[in-house]
Amino acid sequence: MTEQTTPTDAAPTGQLPRANASTLIHNGAGEYLLHLRDDIPGIWEPGAWSLLGGGREPGDRSLEETARRELREEAGLELPDLAPFAVEQARDSDGRTVAIQIFTGRWAGDPATLNLTEGVMLHWFRPEVMPRLRMAPSTRDLIRRHTELLRRDSPGTATEGAADNSSPADHSPLSMPSGGGRTVLHAIGAHLHLEDADGRVLLGLRHPNSASAGSTWHFLAGHCEQESALTCLVREAHEEAGLRIEPGDVELAHVVHLVDTPGGRPRMQMVFRARRWSGIPEVREPDRCTDWRWWPPDGLPAQTVPYTRAAIEGIRAGRRYTEMGWS
Template sequence: MTEETTPTDAALPHQVPRANASTLIYNEDGEYLLHLRDDIPGIWEPGSWSLLGGGREPGDRSLEETARRELCEEAGLVLPDLTPFTVEEARGRDGGTLPIQIFTGRWAGDPATLNLTEGVMLHWFRPEVVPRLRMASSTRDLIRRHAQLRHRESLGTVAEETAGHSSPVGHAPLSPPPGGSGTVLNGIGVHLYLESADGKVLLGLRHPDSAYAGSMWHFLAGHCEQESALTCLAREAHEEAGLRIEPGDVELVHVVHLVDTPGGRPRMQMVFRARRWSGLPEVREPDKCTGWRWWPPDGLPTQTVPYTRAAIEGIRAGRRYTEMGWS
């Protein structure tokens, strides 16, 4: 690993990176919709089960638009909501790698009614059947991870309902009942703090349509899945910006215990400093971040996420902990 020392702006917002987009479609019965590809030499994964998707075209304003266009073109399928899930890397016929933005979406229809224009067929499969199918190992792993995540979410919902809450986790006020009793689950976020050789800090400009902090500057960050915080940090660094870090090369430098709104879900935001890393920051999830830039800590942009600014100030002052939003 080598330490990155050259401040740079990477992948300006108007640039369109070479990338693909695919959609992991599931239903309420826990099944996944898979596409059997044509068994034709020369195409990617011939004769295998895969996800619907394809390459970004010049007219696509975002990778979500790419995913929606491919769903419509390949199967006449229109989904009301697509949610970014992760970024995978596929190896092309030329030996190079290509990032693939994976979205998830719900659908409850009959695939036999769809107008399939590519491939052989579409079919629903339960996760336990997937290991017996011919498919790329990365696709099999995606389904396994998503199925595990849905299972954990369902257990969380049952736990809340048992405790007297009727709404799913994250959709109802999570303040304790009167009298101070009850347990409130806190969300856990990880954040990457990088400093260049001249002391500037790397921040990303969030997409204007982002569900959180649109058009504001923020750390490279993510939420932990079924993984440790350091594993999550390394994964997010690679997925979001193409950076490679090793868990042994980072240290916890600040924690912000945050409540954004009264009665909202508390979040524990952990900020880790990487002593070494490799790669230059690039925009790999343009639906979330439109550009990376190095900023002097005493000259942060006005539109900086408040707790990001508080964490940077705390790090510079040698403090390890900040509370925000608690009355």
Template sequence: MSDTEVPWNASVLIVNDAGEYLLHLRDHIPGIWEPGAWSLLGGGRTPGDRSLEETARRELMEEAGLDLPVLEPFQVEHATGADGLTVSIQVFAGRWNGDPDALRLTEGVMLRWFAPEIMPRLRMSPSTLDLVRRHVAQRSGAQATTDRGTVPNVIGVHLYLENEHGAVLLGLRHPDCAYAGRTWHFLAGHCERESAITGVVREAREEGGLLIRPEDVELVHVVHMSNGPGRQPRMQMIFRARSWEGEPEVREPDKCLAWRWWDPRDLPDNVVPYTRTAIEGIRAGRLYTEMGWV
């Protein structure tokens, strides 16, 4: 086995539930690997690393303050730099659904989510693009197999608030946010390693500056959504808070530009479709709606 076949470097394919990949824009400095290009987070093994997975985890933490619960080996990649040097890289795969701007980036320019179909328009090495495409194909094959059996659902938690006039609180999504830009939506987020009620209480504080006690929260509607073949189904849980402390404020301006109270009978045209459906269901006294299922 030649030196180029023995991995001494590690990188990580990080994908979110929307199928987007986290890419790292490298500094445009001559002499470094892939200067000024979009690439994966990772780096070389140091004498203190007991394994290449430890290398990958150390690089994620050092470069971005990122700690993923699970890293799975994907494959060994043979990458050639601009100087003609070929190195072997152990590529791992991990899942994350966070905000790149919230990470502590210590190297490079920025981190961003990109859908695979956008990547051919980016400055990135052909080998990295091909690597992403192979991972997409593998995930699609796994999804097709899973479609015949049990399919994990993404759980979303949403806050339904009514003021003393019966108006409903909605937020205007930032144009560049990953989901539903320029539309009005509930205060919402993904349920992480926590109960659904804990998640909606956390999101209310982080996103809107509202303090809610768990005992003041009740489930008022569920929308079970299918977004099409090969897409992960979503269970959208909408909770009402009977009381809260504070006034809505923009705490995450990269996701939400403004909060506004809307008459539920006169919602704006640009409301997220399932948000409108959930409000209609709540007003009608229905607990459950299905959308997108054939």
């Protein structure tokens, strides 16, 4: 589901070299993540809503590396997959024409949890409200084209033809009239509960600059993409810690239905217990987790993610379900 573009690092004869890269981030539920730029004279698109991105630097081996570096530097974001989508022409503050390679990426988190180092804020918007925003027409057109491709590739989905019932302050992923109320999509997280021969639980120390739960101990976990929760769990176990787990050796141990902040996006945190696995936990994604350690359930570190602690307590008590943050 990408437009055909020429290779991102080789400009055809007669075309400008692609020196910039930006990322069009969507959450799979009809919303796009936009960056409100500083209103400072002389910078590119001052005070406008735009995509995260920037210029290629000498150390970037490709424009995809440029896009990934900018996401890390500007917002602490790490996206698993980026795909080339289009090439846009823009004018910089000096009036020069610059070609920008646009990538697409999927993320479904809360922008309020990100460590924004440039600009004013990040926010989810549906395409229907974008005509009311201060943004470059080319950016608005880019999102329109991407939305049309999504609808074409997924006819009949909730995104297609959905009415806009949100305001700029409402960052719920998808709202639609339903019995006088709203239907809101919930984020799904898959978490791994491992116990060693002594009954200790495996937890990882999140990187201080992690987009969520920095400097705290947490389950090995990840958000479900276009996949089942078990597939997500098996994938994350291998990617994050080098562990190999068979889906048939996994059982659901606990569920935490969570709201982090009042009015925030609800999350269904599914905790699975693996009866068998192979491998020794190792740090394979040091930008996300800096250490793996086994902890006794009754001696968890003080800096443990609250819902992780609640899930472990629930499992020890034989409960299958916990609610947190609901008023």
